[in-house]
Amino acid sequence: MNDSATNVLQSIPVKYLNTFMSDLELNEQLFPFVTKKYWNDKKGNIVEFELNISRYEAEETYLLVAFKQNLTSETHPIPAEKSDLIRKKLGLFEVFINQIKEGVFVFDADGKLVYKNGAAEKLVKISDADLKKTAIWEIFKYFQNSIVWKETLQKADKKKDFRFTEKIKGKYLMIEFQKRNFEGDNYYLMICNDITEKFKDKIAIEERDSQIDFFQTNFPVAMFQFHVLKNKVHYFNYVSDSFQELFGFKILPHYKLWLTRLNIHPEDVSSFLEATQQSIVYNEKFKFTGRMLLKDNSVKWFEANAVPVFQNNKIVFNGIIWDISQQKIADFEIKKRREFNDSVLFNIPADIAVFDKNHNYLFINPNGIADPELRNWMIGKNDFDYCAFKGVDNTLAIRREEFFQEAKRTGKQVEWVDEVSKNNRTYYILRRFYPFYVEDEFAYMIGYGIDISDIKNLQNILSKTEKQNNLIMQSSMEGIVIIDEDCTISFWNTKAQKIFGWTLQEVIGKNLPELILSEENSCFEINDFFKKIESSGQSNTTLDLLAIDRNKKIFPIELTMISVDDLDYKSKYFVFIRDISSRKEKELQIQQQNEILKRQNTELEQFNYIASHDLQEPLLTIIGYSDLLLEEFSNDLNEEGKLFLDFIHNSANRMRFLISGLLEYNRINKNSDTQWLDLNNTLSDVIDDLSVNIKESNALVHYDSLPVIECYPIFIRLLFQNLISNALKFRKENTGAEVHIQAKELKDSWQFSVKDNGIGIEEKYFNQIFQIFRRLHTSEEYSGFGIGLAHCKKIVDIHNGKIWIESKVNEGTTFFFTISKKLINDN
Amino acid sequence: MTTNTIILIDDDLSVNYFHRRLITILNLTDDIHTFFNGKQALEGIMTLNNASEPGKKAVIFLDLNMPLVSGWEFLEEFEKLKHNLHLDCNIHVISASLNPVDKERAEQNPNVVSYISKPLSKETLLHCFNV
Numbered sequence: 001m002n003d004s005a006t007n008v009l010q011s012i013p014v015k016y017l018n019t020f021m022s023d024l025e026l027n028e029q030l031f032p033f034v035t036k037k038y039w040n041d042k043k044g045n046i047v048e049f050e051l052n053i054s055r056y057e058a059e060e061t062y063l064l065v066a067f068k069q070n071l072t073s074e075t076h077p078i079p080a081e082k083s084d085l086i087r088k089k090l091g092l093f094e095v096f097i098n099q100i101k102e103g104v105f106v107f108d109a110d111g112k113l114v115y116k117n118g119a120a121e122k123l124v125k126i127s128d129a130d131l132k133k134t135a136i137w138e139i140f141k142y143f144q145n146s147i148v149w150k151e152t153l154q155k156a157d158k159k160k161d162f163r164f165t166e167k168i169k170g171k172y173l174m175i176e177f178q179k180r181n182f183e184g185d186n187y188y189l190m191i192c193n194d195i196t197e198k199f200k201d202k203i204a205i206e207e208r209d210s211q212i213d214f215f216q217t218n219f220p221v222a223m224f225q226f227h228v229l230k231n232k233v234h235y236f237n238y239v240s241d242s243f244q245e246l247f248g249f250k251i252l253p254h255y256k257l258w259l260t261r262l263n264i265h266p267e268d269v270s271s272f273l274e275a276t277q278q279s280i281v282y283n284e285k286f287k288f289t290g291r292m293l294l295k296d297n298s299v300k301w302f303e304a305n306a307v308p309v310f311q312n313n314k315i316v317f318n319g320i321i322w323d324i325s326q327q328k329i330a331d332f333e334i335k336k337r338r339e340f341n342d343s344v345l346f347n348i349p350a351d352i353a354v355f356d357k358n359h360n361y362l363f364i365n366p367n368g369i370a371d372p373e374l375r376n377w378m379i380g381k382n383d384f385d386y387c388a389f390k391g392v393d394n395t396l397a398i399r400r401e402e403f404f405q406e407a408k409r410t411g412k413q414v415e416w417v418d419e420v421s422k423n424n425r426t427y428y429i430l431r432r433f434y435p436f437y438v439e440d441e442f443a444y445m446i447g448y449g450i451d452i453s454d455i456k457n458l459q460n461i462l463s464k465t466e467k468q469n470n471l472i473m474q475s476s477m478e479g480i481v482i483i484d485e486d487c488t489i490s491f492w493n494t495k496a497q498k499i500f501g502w503t504l505q506e507v508i509g510k511n512l513p514e515l516i517l518s519e520e521n522s523c524f525e526i527n528d529f530f531k532k533i534e535s536s537g538q539s540n541t542t543l544d545l546l547a548i549d550r551n552k553k554i555f556p557i558e559l560t561m562i563s564v565d566d567l568d569y570k571s572k573y574f575v576f577i578r579d580i581s582s583r584k585e586k587e588l589q590i591q592q593q594n595e596i597l598k599r600q601n602t603e604l605e606q607f608n609y610i611a612s613h614d615l616q617e618p619l620l621t622i623i624g625y626s627d628l629l630l631e632e633f634s635n636d637l638n639e640e641g642k643l644f645l646d647f648i649h650n651s652a653n654r655m656r657f658l659i660s661g662l663l664e665y666n667r668i669n670k671n672s673d674t675q676w677l678d679l680n681n682t683l684s685d686v687i688d689d690l691s692v693n694i695k696e697s698n699a700l701v702h703y704d705s706l707p708v709i710e711c712y713p714i715f716i717r718l719l720f721q722n723l724i725s726n727a728l729k730f731r732k733e734n735t736g737a738e739v740h741i742q743a744k745e746l747k748d749s750w751q752f753s754v755k756d757n758g759i760g761i762e763e764k765y766f767n768q769i770f771q772i773f774r775r776l777h778t779s780e781e782y783s784g785f786g787i788g789l790a791h792c793k794k795i796v797d798i799h800n801g802k803i804w805i806e807s808k809v810n811e812g813t814t815f816f817f818t819i820s821k822k823l824i825n826d827n
Numbered sequence: 828m829t830t831n832t833i834i835l836i837d838d839d840l841s842v843n844y845f846h847r848r849l850i851t852i853l854n855l856t857d858d859i860h861t862f863f864n865g866k867q868a869l870e871g872i873m874t875l876n877n878a879s880e881p882g883k884k885a886v887i888f889l890d891l892n893m894p895l896v897s898g899w900e901f902l903e904e905f906e907k908l909k910h911n912l913h914l915d916c917n918i919h920v921i922s923a924s925l926n927p928v929d930k931e932r933a934e935q936n937p938n939v940v941s942y943i944s945k946p947l948s949k950e951t952l953l954h955c956f957n958v
Contacts, residue, residue: 773892775894
């Protein structure tokens with residue numbers, strides 16, 4: 001018997017109940033069944049019982065009787081207004097009901113509100129006027145509408161009471177639904193308990209739980225609880241699962257050797273133990289950052305935080321641990337980059353400064369200001385402050401401010417060069433302001449300064465050299481033009497201006513060959529000339545060309561081109577031009593004179609030949625008649641007459657020889673062809689021809705093996721004949737003549753020598769002996785006409801050789817001569 | 828007249844004979860010496876100088892084109908030794924050369940009295956002695 005049953009039985013005597021049971025014809029009944037019984041209570045009211053009886057079998061058979069006493073078991077209708085009726089019935093109790101904190105609503109079967117207590121009124125703010133008008137579903141969303149209400153009523157007939165929760169005006173209400181019968185009508189009682197506070201706690205806990213879940217699943221964090229007992233024994237009481245996910249291993253709860261599981265990096269072990277010890281001994285907050293060695297020997301950075309809480313006889317550290325490896329790596333990268341940037345900024349041989357929008361220093365590197373104190377002092381200050389500090393005027397600051405404003409205004413880099421005198425030397429500092437924009441807005445200015453003194457000084461030297469070069473070029477006696485690969489003129493010196501009449505301004509950018517070359521060069525494709533130079537890579541080419549000047553005057557020039565493409569990796573040519581009009585004229589004159597000489601020579605040869613011939617005839621007449629006179633009239637002449645006739649005869653004959661000698665001399669020339677001649681044969685022939693002479697003079701002629709040479713054979717034979725007979729003629733008295741002939745090969749020629757043991761020649765005559773008609777002896781001593789050696793000289797001449805002698809008086813003479821291997825035929 | 832000495836220097840025997848004949852015909856002197864080249868002549872003049880009394884006049888007819896020692900070479904040597912001579916020498920250059928260069932060169936020589944083209948004629952000979 002439950003509490004509710006006990007309550008019911010307080011108003012119904014048990015014996016009466018027993019009569020109920022005995023009245024039941026249980027055997028005929030189908031379980032479960034519902035039946036109603038009535039009882040008149042002491043006040044005369046009929047109390048209705050509803051009995052719900054079911055059979056339940058477990059070893060024995062039980063009957064389960066659920067009975068309910070219907071309060072309003074009035075059988076007759078309530079004549080008065082229901083709510084008034086209720087109020088009336090409540091009487092004094094209403095005061096009490098109005099005082100309770102539970103809100104009480106009463107609705108009729110149609111769902112109309114018939115009663116509400118004070119708390120209920122507070123809940124829904126319904127006035128008395130609204131009674132009977134307000135429907136239950138307008139207050140409690142649970143019932144939604146009249147249909148749901150009716151359905152609920154049908155259900156409520158079976159299970160009378162139930163609970164539901166509802167949120168009304170920010171309050172969570174637990175509502176108890178009860179059905180009551182009052183004077184024959186059914187009334188429905190709603191008792192509302194405000195459970196907002198309780199509910200809030202629950203929600204907060206739920207939210208916290210979900211947050212922790214969220215945290216655990218979304219952040220690489222593990223939670224732990226670490227217990228330190230009074231005896232300082234310590235262990236992990238709890239480690240969340242995410243620990244394994246993070247670090248790849250588990251730490252078991254209550255495992256006392258947890259430290260060996262947690263493999264701290266050797267370098268961090270001591271600091272970790274220290275931190276742990278500190279927290280355990282002094283119950284302090286624990287915070288540690290370090291490295292863990294994992295099974296695969298990889299290293300993980302972690303951070304752990306824990307807060308101690310006292311609990312009974314132990315300290316509980318609740319904490320979290322998380323993986324900060326990524327962050328550490330990132331930190332490391334940042335640190336590295338920062339170090340790199342710092343090392344660059346601090347070591348770069350340039351002044352670097354960063355300014356804010358107002359030209360105040362944000363950063364200065366040590367190259368900018370070496371003194372660290374001053375450097376720090378300057379931060380947030382400007383150049384005017386600096387000038388004031390240094391005690392110098394503001395010129396520099398003003399100047400820089402202008403550049404700053406310019407860079408700021410234009411948004412473009414500004415560049416200038418500062419000239420600074422220091423230690424008797426001028427330094428040049430190239431400075432730049434570079435405005436830096438963040439999202440299109442001027443954020444700060446980067447200042448940059450670099451010492452370019454060396455470059456500048458070099459430039460000065462270069463420009464000096466350039467000036468000198470320019471001076472040289474401008475004062476050069478030659479026209480100097482610089483052109484590029486396309487023959488476009490980029491430079492043109494004053495001499496070039498003098499030669500052609502065009503000024504530098506007029507010719508710059510023009511095509512050189514088109515400008516200065518006469519069309520008379522057409523046979524020569526001038527462009528090909530330039531192409532040829534380029535392709536052959538010749539560095540120096542000279543040409544004689546015809547040029548045309550501004551006044552259309554055509555004149556000859558000599559043009560030299562020098563490729564200078566190694567100067568700045570761009571092909572360039574220096575063109576040197578010389579007006580060779582006067583030289584050409586001279587050359588022409590010489591050429592003309594040469595032609596005159598040649599003509600004269602020819603004429604002279606002709607003259608000699610003709611004269612000699614013409615002279616022969618009257619001479620032959622003299623000889624003829626003088627001979628005749630001597631033969632026919634010698635008896636008529638005295639001795640002196642005969643002598644005169646003899647003089648005439650001899651003179652005429654001598655003249656004949658002289659003339660024929662002259663003719664012979666003329667005949668020695670290159671008019672015939674050269675041939676290859678074996679000199680051994682030639683010598684043999686010559687000796688044959690001179691055999692009578694050789695015998696008479698008791699002479700010996702020796703010759704070594706002689707070469708085969710290219711020559712004019714007749715003249716070479718005459719040459720040897722003359723020299724040998726000369727040697728025989730000028731022999732010493734009473735001594736047999738000895739002649740030696742030798743040959744020696746030189747690079748370009750053959751050298752021959754004809755040596756005798758004769759009377760020799762005084763040195764002063766060495767040159768004269770080769771002149772025609774030159775004789776050193778009277779005809780009484782040695783016969784001859786002074787022709788032989790002149791012939792020899794001429795023969796050697798036409799063989800492009802030389803003839804000379806070595807001699808000592810009374811010892812002998814050696815004639816040397818050379819015959820060239822390369823004979824040049826004038827014709 | 829007999830005080831004059833005439834020296835003929837020429838390599839041509841016939842020329843010397845002809846000149847001697849002309850002098851004989853004109854009866855200019857008996858004292859005639861002939862030499863065939865400059866070398867002979869120089870030696871001969873030295874001998875004559877030593878044999879004759881000082882101030883004696885000598886007329887020399889000198890050919891230019893001669894073997895061994897030419898007329899020009901003779902003149903060079905004469906220049907060197909004339910200070911040792913007490914013989915009064917008048918040199919006339921006679922040459923067959925028509926080359927004006929030879930004439931000019933001879934006339935410029937201070938020791939040469941005149942330049943005469945070959946052959947000598949009676950008129951030129953007389954002229955030489957009248958001067």
